[in-house]
Amino acid sequence: MKRIITLVIAALLILTACGGNDKKVTVGVASNDTKAWEKVKELAKKDGIDVEIKQFSDYNVPNKALSDGDIDMNAFQHFAFLNEYKKAHKDAKISAASTTVLAPLGIYSKKVKDVKDIKEGSKVVIPNDVSNQARALKLLDKAGLIKLKDNAGLNASTKDIADNTKDLKIKAVDAQQTARSLDDVDFAVVNNGVASKAGLNPKKDPIFLEKVSSDEVKPYINLIAINDKDKDNKTYKKIIKLYHSKEAQEALKEDTKDGEKAVNLSQKEIKEIEKSLEK
Structure with a gap:
């Protein structure tokens, strides 16, 4: 009996070491930069994080999915879009955790x-x-x-x-x-x-x-949104860091045919844009 218990414990330890403990993060996207997120998924796996990429075909869905907890973060919208969504949905407690790209219209x-x-x-x-x-x-x-x-x-x-x-x-x-x-x-x-x-x-x-060089386009910088309660989540911060990695950015450039400008603003700059839209 003791031998059986020992074997069971050993098996559980092996499963844990092989990833049974992996953290899972679901990211909602509705754009064409999938290769960048696929690269993030690949890199995150090395850190024991399982990233699931969920595609949406309707811009109206990813924010609700985030608020409802169906996904952990989303990356499909710009500041102006999120601002309008929050005006229409007062109970939505989501905000920008980072920026991604400026995609010219x-x-x-x-x-x-x-x-x-x-x-x-x-x-x-x-x-x-x-x-x-x-x-x-x-x-x-x-x-x-x-x-x-x-x-x-x-x-x-x-x-x-x-x-x-x-x-x-x-x-x-x-x-x-x-x-x-x-x-x-x-x-x-x-x-x-x-x-x-x-x-x-x-x-x-x-x-x-x-044109992507003027202040007028700042509200249209795309972002990664998370629920406000998760602003200090270390795993999510790691995912964001991986998105801005050289490997992911190279994948982004290839996927978008170099048609988008990568943007990585500081939290101070993000707050400035959000504040300007509240006026």
């Missing part, structure tokens, strides 16, 4: 090769969520296709268009549908990750691309 078309060639009455689709719709309208303004009101902010909608001289037929659709609409419209404003998923090159294919 682009204007894509299968009909024209230059924004100057866009004709009067052209049909265009833009994302329909509040933050990305405002961002898309600002891009159309920058491209000289419309003129927004001077006070149009991060919540701008088509009602804030002061001048639409080309009489563009603007339709807002789910962000994931914008690239798929290119066969049916004259042009579309498409998020970087959505464009890549659709087989487009987010660096070469846009006929007009958002």
